[in-house]
Amino acid sequence: MLTRTISSIAAITLAACAATASNAQDNDDNFAESASHGRPVKVMIVSMFAPEGQVWLDHLGPWESTPVAGLSPDYPDVHCNKQDICVMTTGMGHANAAASTMALTFSPRFDLRHTYFLVAGIAGIDPQQGTLGSAAWAKYLVDFGIQWELDGREIPPGWNTGYLGINTKDPTQKPPLDYRTEVFQLNTALADAAFVLSRNVQLSDSDEAKAARAKYGYAPADLPPTVIQCDTLAGDTWWSGTLLGERARQWTKILTDGKGVYCTTQQEDNATYEALSRAANAHRVDLSRVAVLRSGSDFDRPYPGQTSADNLLNYAAQGGFQPAVANLFLAGNPLVQDIATHWSEWRHGVPPR
Numbered sequence: 082m083l084t085r086t087i088s089s090i091a092a093i094t095l096a097a098c099a100a101t102a103s104n105a106q107d108n109d110d111n112f113a114e115s116a117s118h119g120r121p122v123k124v125m126i127v128s129m130f131a132p133e134g135q136v137w138l139d140h141l142g143p144w145e146s147t148p149v150a151g152l153s154p155d156y157p158d159v160h161c162n163k164q165d166i167c168v169m170t171t172g173m174g175h176a177n178a179a180a181s182t183m184a185l186t187f188s189p190r191f192d193l194r195h196t197y198f199l200v201a202g203i204a205g206i207d208p209q210q211g212t213l214g215s216a217a218w219a220k221y222l223v224d225f226g227i228q229w230e231l232d233g234r235e236i237p238p239g240w241n242t243g244y245l246g247i248n249t250k251d252p253t254q255k256p257p258l259d260y261r262t263e264v265f266q267l268n269t270a271l272a273d274a275a276f277v278l279s280r281n282v283q284l285s286d287s288d289e290a291k292a293a294r295a296k297y298g299y300a301p302a303d304l305p306p307t308v309i310q311c312d313t314l315a316g317d318t319w320w321s322g323t324l325l326g327e328r329a330r331q332w333t334k335i336l337t338d339g340k341g342v343y344c345t346t347q348q349e350d351n352a353t354y355e356a357l358s359r360a361a362n363a364h365r366v367d368l369s370r371v372a373v374l375r376s377g378s379d380f381d382r383p384y385p386g387q388t389s390a391d392n393l394l395n396y397a398a399q400g401g402f403q404p405a406v407a408n409l410f411l412a413g414n415p416l417v418q419d420i421a422t423h424w425s426e427w428r429h430g431v432p433p434r
Contacts, residue, residue, distance in 0.1 A: 118192035120147070123165040123424055124417050125185075125193065127200045128409075129178065129349050131156075132402075134170040136410045137201075141166055141417075147191075151184025153177055159185065164421040167191075171349065174317050175226075178349035179356045186360035193360070195428055197271075197370040197420050200353055201413050203405040204313065205396075206377030207326060208297050210344035213290040213380070213401030214306030216412035217313070218276045219373040221341035222265040223333050224351040225316035233324075242328045246335070252328075255335050262355045264336040268369045270431045272310065275372050277434060278415040280308045285407035289400020296384040306377070306404065308412050311344030312337070313375050315351040321393035326382040345375040369430065374413050378405035 128134035134156070138144060144160040149169075152158070156170035171181035186193055204217075211217055231243035246256030256263065284306045294303050301307075314329050333343035350373055361368045378401040383392040419427070426432040 118194065119188070119190045120161065121165060121192045122161065122167050122196045123421050123427075124167070124197050124199060125191075126166070126168045126413070126417070127182070127198060127353060128168065128170045129202045129347075130170065130173050132406050133202050133409060134160075134168050136406050137168045140410055140414070141168075144168075149185055149188045149190055151188070152181050156181070159191070166417060166421055171353065174348050175315070175352040179352040182353050182356035183359065186357065186365050187363070193366045194364070195370075196366065197372065197416075197427070198357065198366070199413055199417060200350060200371070200373045201409045202347060202349070202375060203378040203402065203409070204345035204347040204375040205319075205321075205379050205381040206346075207311075207330070207344045208294075208299070208302030208380050208382065208384075210301065210311050210342065211309050211377050212294050212302050212304055212306055213377050213399060214284055214286055214404035214408050215301070216279070216284060216306070216308045216374060216376045216408045217345050218272050218279075218308070218310050219313040219345070219350075219375065220267050220269055220272045220310065221312040221333070221337050222267065222350045222354055222373065223312060223314045223336050223341065223343070224260075224263050225314045225329060225332060225346070226318065227260050227263050228332070242324065242331075244328050244332070252331070253335070255338075258336075262351050264341075265351065265354050265358075266337075267371060267373060268431065271370065271372050274431055274434060275374070275413075275416040276308065276310050278419055279412045282308060282411050282415065284308070284411055285404040287400045287404050289398070290404055291400075293380075293399040293401070296387070297380070298385065302380070302384075306408065309344070312341040313345040313347060313350055313373060314343055315347055315349060317348050319393070320346070321382060321396075322389040323382045325389075329381070345377065346381050347375055350375075372416065374409060376405040376408045376412070378402045 146158040153172035159169045161167040171178045233243045245252040333341045360366045379396040
């Protein structure tokens with residue numbers, strides 16, 4: 082009995098030593114990979130679903146695919162070309178965007194310390210700021226979802242909306258920003274450089290989009306798409322309506338102290354930016370190198386005489402999807418190529434132009 086006990090103890094000790102050696106080897110391997118910082122990347126293009134990523138993959142290949150643990154199972158690989166331009170897809174919505182971006186930035190497979198991030202996706206658009214196919218460079222990211230909401234049929238007298246900032250007393254007050262993700266300001270110099278590089282690009286259009294925008298009867302909604310500068314609003318709830326659109330404008334003004342101009346509505350950008358911010362705190366990325374481009378695939382409110390329900394339920398009939406996707410590349414690629422081909426000018430920050 083004693084012999085069997087001693088043998089058992091010896092076996093356990095040997096197993097523990099083997100496990101310790103194995104863990105030490107794993108730690109050494111992880112340290113070695115971390116020490117090399119992974120593959121350097123000049124530009125990381127962040128898309129949210131397949132068509133947004135595919136427009137880049139169709140133009141800038143050939144590509145090398147690298148799997149990254151923690152990315153969406155629908156989009157498990159990061160694709161990089163010989164210019165050190167990479168494309169990743171997060172999956173749609175706040176949760177996917179945050180989780181995938183965190184997985185990317187904390188992966189040892191890539192060195193992102195000097196990388197420029199281009200978040201490029203389609204969005205709803207305010208017809209008073211742009212039109213179907215318009216490509217908008219943002220300076221502010223505003224979260225539309227972090228609000229209190231009252232049923233619109235039960236709002237107090239004198240209120241024009243059922244939305245108000247959390248821990249405020251009426252819809253006009255700025256909240257205390259306790260969540261710390263309600264609003265972000267991007268690097269103005271980078272946003273301006275991106276706009277200058279792309280503002281004269283001829284954008285894609287479609288006959289369906291031309292017919293849809295003509296119903297609005299006012300500019301810029303009924304004009305051809307152009308590259309513009311205005312700000313973007315995030316929230317996982319798809320919405321449509323003139324009154325909700327007015328709240329979007331008001332909310333953007335409140336959170337940016339009157340400096341921001343709402344024009345596009347999407348789901349992910351505040352979540353993506355917060356994940357990048359966490360990585361920046363760990364010295365893995367540079368937050369001054371984040372640009373956001375959103376192109377209008379559908380109007381956020383109806384044309385005169387149309388119902389909000391019809392505008393929402395038949396958004397695809399507006400014909401803006403294909404031009405909006407194409408224009409992500411057309412408007413975004415001038416910045417991407419300028420960074421990649423003039424890296425000595427961009428490596429240490431946005432160059433004066």
